[in-house]
Amino acid sequence: MNDPAGTDPLAITMSGVVLDSLDARVLADFYSRLLGWPIGDYDPGWSTVKNPSGGTQLSFQGEPSYQPPNWPTKPNSQQMMLHLDFNVDDLAVAHVHAVAVWRNPSTVATAVARSGLHRSSGTCVLSRKLSAWDRARTRLHGLT
Structure with missing residues:
Protein backbone atom coordinates (compact mmCIF):
# COMPACT_ATOMS: atom_id res chain seq x y z
CA MET A 1 0.00 0.00 0.00
CA GLN A 67 -25.21 -5.03 25.94
CA PRO A 68 -24.20 -8.62 25.13
CA PRO A 69 -25.39 -10.03 21.80
CA ASN A 70 -28.10 -12.64 21.53
CA TRP A 71 -27.42 -15.92 19.81
CA PRO A 72 -29.19 -17.19 17.99
CA THR A 73 -30.16 -13.74 16.81
CA LYS A 74 -33.53 -12.29 17.74
CA PRO A 75 -35.35 -9.46 15.98
CA ASN A 76 -34.88 -6.01 17.52
CA SER A 77 -32.11 -7.12 19.87
CA GLN A 78 -28.34 -6.73 19.99
CA GLN A 79 -26.82 -8.77 17.16
CA MET A 80 -23.50 -10.57 17.23
CA MET A 81 -20.89 -8.62 15.25
CA LEU A 82 -17.79 -10.73 15.83
CA HIS A 83 -16.74 -14.11 17.07
CA LEU A 84 -13.35 -15.74 17.45
CA ASP A 85 -12.57 -19.08 15.80
CA PHE A 86 -9.80 -21.32 17.09
CA ASN A 87 -8.50 -24.40 15.28
CA VAL A 88 -7.76 -27.39 17.48
CA ASP A 89 -6.35 -30.84 16.81
CA ASP A 90 -8.92 -32.64 18.98
CA LEU A 91 -12.31 -30.95 19.32
CA ALA A 92 -13.48 -33.14 22.21
CA VAL A 93 -10.33 -32.50 24.26
CA ALA A 94 -10.44 -28.77 23.49
CA HIS A 95 -14.09 -28.59 24.51
CA VAL A 96 -13.37 -30.27 27.85
CA HIS A 97 -10.49 -27.84 28.41
CA ALA A 98 -12.63 -24.80 27.52
CA VAL A 99 -15.40 -25.87 29.89
CA ALA A 100 -12.80 -26.55 32.63
CA VAL A 101 -11.41 -23.00 32.45
CA TRP A 102 -14.88 -21.47 32.32
CA ARG A 103 -15.85 -19.95 35.67
CA ASN A 104 -19.52 -20.88 35.38
CA PRO A 105 -19.81 -24.31 33.71
CA SER A 106 -23.60 -24.38 34.08
CA THR A 107 -23.82 -21.70 31.38
CA VAL A 108 -22.37 -24.10 28.83
CA ALA A 109 -24.59 -27.10 29.50
CA THR A 110 -26.39 -26.61 26.19
CA ALA A 111 -23.11 -26.08 24.36
CA VAL A 112 -21.76 -29.58 24.83
CA ALA A 113 -23.32 -30.93 21.65
CA ARG A 114 -22.26 -27.86 19.69
CA SER A 115 -18.67 -27.70 20.95
CA GLY A 116 -18.78 -24.01 21.68
CA LEU A 117 -19.21 -21.64 24.56
CA HIS A 118 -21.49 -18.72 25.24
CA ARG A 119 -20.44 -15.94 27.54
CA SER A 120 -22.51 -12.85 28.22
CA SER A 121 -19.46 -10.64 27.73
CA GLY A 122 -17.71 -12.37 24.83
CA THR A 123 -17.53 -15.40 22.61
CA CYS A 124 -15.44 -18.47 22.05
CA VAL A 125 -15.92 -20.90 19.22
CA LEU A 126 -13.81 -24.04 18.85
CA SER A 127 -13.63 -26.03 15.65
CA ARG A 128 -11.70 -29.12 14.69
CA LYS A 129 -8.71 -28.61 12.44
CA LEU A 130 -9.87 -28.70 8.84
CA SER A 131 -8.09 -28.77 5.53
CA ALA A 132 -8.30 -25.60 3.46
CA TRP A 133 -10.91 -27.28 1.28
CA ASP A 134 -12.99 -28.36 4.28
CA ARG A 135 -12.77 -24.86 5.77
CA ALA A 136 -14.10 -23.45 2.52
CA ARG A 137 -17.04 -25.88 2.56
CA THR A 138 -17.74 -26.36 6.23
CA ARG A 139 -17.63 -24.24 9.34
CA LEU A 140 -18.31 -25.73 12.75
CA HIS A 141 -19.71 -23.10 15.09
CA GLY A 142 -20.60 -23.36 18.73
CA LEU A 143 -22.65 -20.92 20.70
CA THR A 144 -21.43 -17.36 20.31
Whole structure:
Protein backbone atom coordinates (compact mmCIF):
# COMPACT_ATOMS: atom_id res chain seq x y z
CA MET A 1 0.00 0.00 0.00
CA ASN A 2 1.34 3.46 -0.85
CA ASP A 3 0.99 6.70 1.05
CA PRO A 4 -1.36 9.34 -0.40
CA ALA A 5 1.54 10.98 -2.25
CA GLY A 6 2.51 7.59 -3.67
CA THR A 7 6.13 7.85 -2.59
CA ASP A 8 6.71 5.49 0.33
CA PRO A 9 5.17 2.11 1.03
CA LEU A 10 2.89 2.19 4.04
CA ALA A 11 3.37 -0.82 6.31
CA ILE A 12 0.18 -1.78 8.12
CA THR A 13 0.01 -4.74 10.45
CA MET A 14 -2.74 -5.80 12.82
CA SER A 15 -1.60 -5.77 16.43
CA GLY A 16 -4.77 -7.00 18.07
CA VAL A 17 -8.49 -7.59 18.25
CA VAL A 18 -10.50 -5.70 20.88
CA LEU A 19 -13.73 -7.03 22.38
CA ASP A 20 -16.05 -4.93 24.53
CA SER A 21 -17.22 -6.34 27.84
CA LEU A 22 -18.78 -5.29 31.13
CA ASP A 23 -15.48 -6.10 32.88
CA ALA A 24 -12.38 -6.53 30.74
CA ARG A 25 -10.67 -8.67 33.39
CA VAL A 26 -13.30 -11.42 33.11
CA LEU A 27 -12.51 -12.03 29.45
CA ALA A 28 -8.76 -11.64 29.96
CA ASP A 29 -8.86 -14.30 32.68
CA PHE A 30 -10.84 -16.71 30.51
CA TYR A 31 -8.80 -16.33 27.32
CA SER A 32 -5.53 -16.44 29.24
CA ARG A 33 -6.52 -19.80 30.74
CA LEU A 34 -8.01 -21.09 27.47
CA LEU A 35 -5.03 -20.21 25.27
CA GLY A 36 -2.23 -20.32 27.83
CA TRP A 37 -1.30 -16.74 26.94
CA PRO A 38 0.04 -14.37 29.61
CA ILE A 39 -2.00 -11.40 30.75
CA GLY A 40 -0.51 -8.00 29.95
CA ASP A 41 -2.66 -5.04 30.97
CA TYR A 42 -5.17 -5.95 33.65
CA ASP A 43 -7.91 -3.68 34.92
CA PRO A 44 -11.70 -3.45 34.56
CA GLY A 45 -11.44 -0.84 31.80
CA TRP A 46 -8.73 -2.45 29.66
CA SER A 47 -7.10 -5.87 29.78
CA THR A 48 -4.92 -7.73 27.30
CA VAL A 49 -3.69 -11.27 26.74
CA LYS A 50 -0.46 -11.37 24.78
CA ASN A 51 0.29 -13.88 22.07
CA PRO A 52 3.59 -15.51 23.12
CA SER A 53 4.48 -15.95 19.44
CA GLY A 54 4.33 -12.19 19.01
CA GLY A 55 1.29 -12.31 16.73
CA THR A 56 -2.07 -10.67 17.15
CA GLN A 57 -3.04 -10.13 20.78
CA LEU A 58 -6.51 -10.05 22.31
CA SER A 59 -7.61 -6.96 24.21
CA PHE A 60 -10.78 -6.34 26.14
CA GLN A 61 -12.35 -2.96 26.78
CA GLY A 62 -14.64 -2.47 29.76
CA GLU A 63 -17.84 -0.70 28.81
CA PRO A 64 -20.38 -0.09 31.62
CA SER A 65 -23.32 0.15 29.19
CA TYR A 66 -22.29 -2.92 27.17
CA GLN A 67 -25.21 -5.03 25.94
CA PRO A 68 -24.20 -8.62 25.13
CA PRO A 69 -25.39 -10.03 21.80
CA ASN A 70 -28.10 -12.64 21.53
CA TRP A 71 -27.42 -15.92 19.81
CA PRO A 72 -29.19 -17.19 17.99
CA THR A 73 -30.16 -13.74 16.81
CA LYS A 74 -33.53 -12.29 17.74
CA PRO A 75 -35.35 -9.46 15.98
CA ASN A 76 -34.88 -6.01 17.52
CA SER A 77 -32.11 -7.12 19.87
CA GLN A 78 -28.34 -6.73 19.99
CA GLN A 79 -26.82 -8.77 17.16
CA MET A 80 -23.50 -10.57 17.23
CA MET A 81 -20.89 -8.62 15.25
CA LEU A 82 -17.79 -10.73 15.83
CA HIS A 83 -16.74 -14.11 17.07
CA LEU A 84 -13.35 -15.74 17.45
CA ASP A 85 -12.57 -19.08 15.80
CA PHE A 86 -9.80 -21.32 17.09
CA ASN A 87 -8.50 -24.40 15.28
CA VAL A 88 -7.76 -27.39 17.48
CA ASP A 89 -6.35 -30.84 16.81
CA ASP A 90 -8.92 -32.64 18.98
CA LEU A 91 -12.31 -30.95 19.32
CA ALA A 92 -13.48 -33.14 22.21
CA VAL A 93 -10.33 -32.50 24.26
CA ALA A 94 -10.44 -28.77 23.49
CA HIS A 95 -14.09 -28.59 24.51
CA VAL A 96 -13.37 -30.27 27.85
CA HIS A 97 -10.49 -27.84 28.41
CA ALA A 98 -12.63 -24.80 27.52
CA VAL A 99 -15.40 -25.87 29.89
CA ALA A 100 -12.80 -26.55 32.63
CA VAL A 101 -11.41 -23.00 32.45
CA TRP A 102 -14.88 -21.47 32.32
CA ARG A 103 -15.85 -19.95 35.67
CA ASN A 104 -19.52 -20.88 35.38
CA PRO A 105 -19.81 -24.31 33.71
CA SER A 106 -23.60 -24.38 34.08
CA THR A 107 -23.82 -21.70 31.38
CA VAL A 108 -22.37 -24.10 28.83
CA ALA A 109 -24.59 -27.10 29.50
CA THR A 110 -26.39 -26.61 26.19
CA ALA A 111 -23.11 -26.08 24.36
CA VAL A 112 -21.76 -29.58 24.83
CA ALA A 113 -23.32 -30.93 21.65
CA ARG A 114 -22.26 -27.86 19.69
CA SER A 115 -18.67 -27.70 20.95
CA GLY A 116 -18.78 -24.01 21.68
CA LEU A 117 -19.21 -21.64 24.56
CA HIS A 118 -21.49 -18.72 25.24
CA ARG A 119 -20.44 -15.94 27.54
CA SER A 120 -22.51 -12.85 28.22
CA SER A 121 -19.46 -10.64 27.73
CA GLY A 122 -17.71 -12.37 24.83
CA THR A 123 -17.53 -15.40 22.61
CA CYS A 124 -15.44 -18.47 22.05
CA VAL A 125 -15.92 -20.90 19.22
CA LEU A 126 -13.81 -24.04 18.85
CA SER A 127 -13.63 -26.03 15.65
CA ARG A 128 -11.70 -29.12 14.69
CA LYS A 129 -8.71 -28.61 12.44
CA LEU A 130 -9.87 -28.70 8.84
CA SER A 131 -8.09 -28.77 5.53
CA ALA A 132 -8.30 -25.60 3.46
CA TRP A 133 -10.91 -27.28 1.28
CA ASP A 134 -12.99 -28.36 4.28
CA ARG A 135 -12.77 -24.86 5.77
CA ALA A 136 -14.10 -23.45 2.52
CA ARG A 137 -17.04 -25.88 2.56
CA THR A 138 -17.74 -26.36 6.23
CA ARG A 139 -17.63 -24.24 9.34
CA LEU A 140 -18.31 -25.73 12.75
CA HIS A 141 -19.71 -23.10 15.09
CA GLY A 142 -20.60 -23.36 18.73
CA LEU A 143 -22.65 -20.92 20.70
CA THR A 144 -21.43 -17.36 20.31
